[in-house]
Amino acid sequence: MRRIFVLALIVLTIVPLIHSQDAPKTIAERLGYPRDAKLLIVHADDLGMAHSINAATMKAFETGLVNSGSIMVPCPWLSEIATYARANPQADLGLHLTLTSEWTSLRWRPVTPSDRVKSLLDKDGYFHLTETEAASSADPKEVELEITAQIERARALGIQPTHLDSHMGTLYQNKALFEVFLRVARNQKLPVRVARTWFGRTDFLPVTLAPDDVYIDRTLDINPSVAPNDWGKFYSDALAKLEPGVTEVVIHLAYDDAEMRAATIDHPNWGAAWRQRDFEFFTSDAFRKVLQENQIKLITWREVGKLVK
Amino acid sequence: MRRIFVLALIVLTIVPLIHSQDAPKTIAERLGYPRDAKLLIVHADDLGMAHSINAATMKAFETGLVNSGSIMVPCPWLSEIATYARANPQADLGLHLTLTSEWTSLRWRPVTPSDRVKSLLDKDGYFHLTETEAASSADPKEVELEITAQIERARALGIQPTHLDSHMGTLYQNKALFEVFLRVARNQKLPVRVARTWFGRTDFLPVTLAPDDVYIDRTLDINPSVAPNDWGKFYSDALAKLEPGVTEVVIHLAYDDAEMRAATIDHPNWGAAWRQRDFEFFTSDAFRKVLQENQIKLITWREVGKLVK
Numbered sequence: 226m227r228r229i230f231v232l233a234l235i236v237l238t239i240v241p242l243i244h245s246q247d248a249p250k251t252i253a254e255r256l257g258y259p260r261d262a263k264l265l266i267v268h269a270d271d272l273g274m275a276h277s278i279n280a281a282t283m284k285a286f287e288t289g290l291v292n293s294g295s296i297m298v299p300c301p302w303l304s305e306i307a308t309y310a311r312a313n314p315q316a317d318l319g320l321h322l323t324l325t326s327e328w329t330s331l332r333w334r335p336v337t338p339s340d341r342v343k344s345l346l347d348k349d350g351y352f353h354l355t356e357t358e359a360a361s362s363a364d365p366k367e368v369e370l371e372i373t374a375q376i377e378r379a380r381a382l383g384i385q386p387t388h389l390d391s392h393m394g395t396l397y398q399n400k401a402l403f404e405v406f407l408r409v410a411r412n413q414k415l416p417v418r419v420a421r422t423w424f425g426r427t428d429f430l431p432v433t434l435a436p437d438d439v440y441i442d443r444t445l446d447i448n449p450s451v452a453p454n455d456w457g458k459f460y461s462d463a464l465a466k467l468e469p470g471v472t473e474v475v476i477h478l479a480y481d482d483a484e485m486r487a488a489t490i491d492h493p494n495w496g497a498a499w500r501q502r503d504f505e506f507f508t509s510d511a512f513r514k515v516l517q518e519n520q521i522k523l524i525t526w527r528e529v530g531k532l533v534k
Numbered sequence: 535m536r537r538i539f540v541l542a543l544i545v546l547t548i549v550p551l552i553h554s555q556d557a558p559k560t561i562a563e564r565l566g567y568p569r570d571a572k573l574l575i576v577h578a579d580d581l582g583m584a585h586s587i588n589a590a591t592m593k594a595f596e597t598g599l600v601n602s603g604s605i606m607v608p609c610p611w612l613s614e615i616a617t618y619a620r621a622n623p624q625a626d627l628g629l630h631l632t633l634t635s636e637w638t639s640l641r642w643r644p645v646t647p648s649d650r651v652k653s654l655l656d657k658d659g660y661f662h663l664t665e666t667e668a669a670s671s672a673d674p675k676e677v678e679l680e681i682t683a684q685i686e687r688a689r690a691l692g693i694q695p696t697h698l699d700s701h702m703g704t705l706y707q708n709k710a711l712f713e714v715f716l717r718v719a720r721n722q723k724l725p726v727r728v729a730r731t732w733f734g735r736t737d738f739l740p741v742t743l744a745p746d747d748v749y750i751d752r753t754l755d756i757n758p759s760v761a762p763n764d765w766g767k768f769y770s771d772a773l774a775k776l777e778p779g780v781t782e783v784v785i786h787l788a789y790d791d792a793e794m795r796a797a798t799i800d801h802p803n804w805g806a807a808w809r810q811r812d813f814e815f816f817t818s819d820a821f822r823k824v825l826q827e828n829q830i831k832l833i834t835w836r837e838v839g840k841l842v843k
Contacts, residue, residue, distance in 0.1 A: 275793075277792065277793070301610035304641045308639070330613050330614035331585070331614070332612070332613045339647045340647040349687075349690065350687065483586065483791055484586070484791075487585040487588075
């Protein structure tokens with residue numbers, strides 16, 4: 226009888242340990258959800274860049290269907306979105322750390338004194354136009370100065386960022402930049418946009434992350450191969466097939482208006498009409514229905530950030 | 535007979551000299567126009583600040599009724615108006631030297647590395663909100679650095695400025711700033727917005743100007759006491775009474791659209807509707823008729839600038 230008791234004790238103690246070694250807790254489980262829960266962050270990029278983007282995103286936040294976004298500190302309309310952030314401290318707003326100025330009629334510059342971050346500048350004194358130019362020219366020390374300054378500037382304006390990501394993915398372009406990004410994020414105790422499904426894309430991503438770093442399962446975004454008429458179908462189909470775990474759908478909201486058309490002139494990809502289509506789908510009853518029908522639960526970076534030690 | 539001839543010669547030689555000493559040539563005469571000519575520069579301020587301003591002003595230029603403008607180099611839409619300047623080298627475009635960032639949702643910063651022009655910055659790292667704060671804080675040496683940098687930046691982008699003026703009049707706020715402004719303008723061999731009728735406003739203006747400096751006779755601008763319905767009447771009446779000489783009518787064009795309303799939020803003065811009213815009057819047949827009926831001839835700063843030695 227006593228042996229059986231001891232055996233039972235051993236089994237009860239060891240089996241869960243073995244089980245947890247076989248299948249470590251998923252991020253969903255660490256967040257307190259079942260392993261098969263489908264969790265979605267609906268995230269609007271590029272806040273602060275233009276009024277049209279701010280206005281459409283603030284409108285979309287009202288529906289509750291878009292529940293997260295990130296802000297570009299060097300951009301001209303920062304002050305408008307900072308006012309919103311101060312008035313809506315519950316809003317899930319992060320920083321869209323910015324090292325590129327990709328449009329041709331509307332441009333922006335670093336917040337650091339420009340002579341201290343020369344490697345980040347193009348010949349006109351703005352950030353480089355593309356993420357590849359930006360990444361190949363950037364001195365990682367200057368990147369660290371600049372992204373730290375962006376975070377400090379945001380905090381000084383009363384923005385309490387819940388997460389960090391990288392405009393046009395510049396900070397994921399090479400190991401040195403990604404290391405800077407992670408170091409700054411760890412210092413700030415903020416989660417970064419990194420997904421497990423990206424690990425195959427580059428050698429450095431999985432090896433640079435430490436066991437304590439928090440990352441989500443996957444991101445989902447539309448691309449220029451999708452025809453405008455298939456916009457809603459692309460998202461609905463992707464969400465109907467959504468796998469369990471934490472997914473961030475990365476979207477770009479704005480109105481197809483004069484400001485946005487001029488800002489994105491000659492660039493239909495991620496242009497004004499593109500952003501209007503994103504706005505329409507993600508504020509629609511169709512999107513709400515897809516969420517309901519597929520038992521998709523919306524979560525935010527604020528929740529994910531609680532796992533950051 | 536011979537005496538009469540000599541006397542006549544003396545009279546014919548001396549009298550015009552006496553006359554020209556009594557009445558030195560007016561700027562109209564120096565420009566080759568009769569003394570009683572009514573000459574008008576129709577000048578749109580604030581180019582580069584917002585797409586709405588650029589778009590409305592470029593549209594107004596097409597009518598020929600608005601024939602001059604000035605550009606704010608630190609502002610986000612500089613690149614769009616620089617593209618226009620390069621494509622329209624005949625356009626009469628000057629620089630609206632900028633030391634204030636007066637709106638609350640849309641803001642801008644110096645082009646000089648910020649740690650070298652700290653006296654120009656507010657607590658958020660932008661230019662000060664008002665011209666009085668800007669002028670009282672500004673170190674004239676830093677002002678010289680910044681306005682020179684603005685001119686160099688404009689030239690580097692292919693803008694060939696025909697004149698200089700000062701956004702919100704900051705550079706006319708005190709003698710030290712006005713001296714910097716004049717020194718930079720003289721070095722650049724560019725005319726500045728100064729009018730003879732301003733001489734009574736401050737002690738320093740007439741004494742700072744040198745005999746070689748070129749200035750116009752007067753400026754004309756509308757003010758917040760004019761009711762929106764009286765907009766056209768105000769300008770038409772003022773132009774019907776226009777005195778001879780060179781007048782600059784200083785106007786602010788934009789569309790009353792979402793971008794401009796957000797940019798000027800809570801500030802009806804010089805706001806979106808104000809600028810739409812200016813656009814409507816200065817592109818109207820009514821304005822064209824007033825010019826014709828009052829024999830008012832349009833000239834540009836490019837012409838005035840030819841007098842600068």
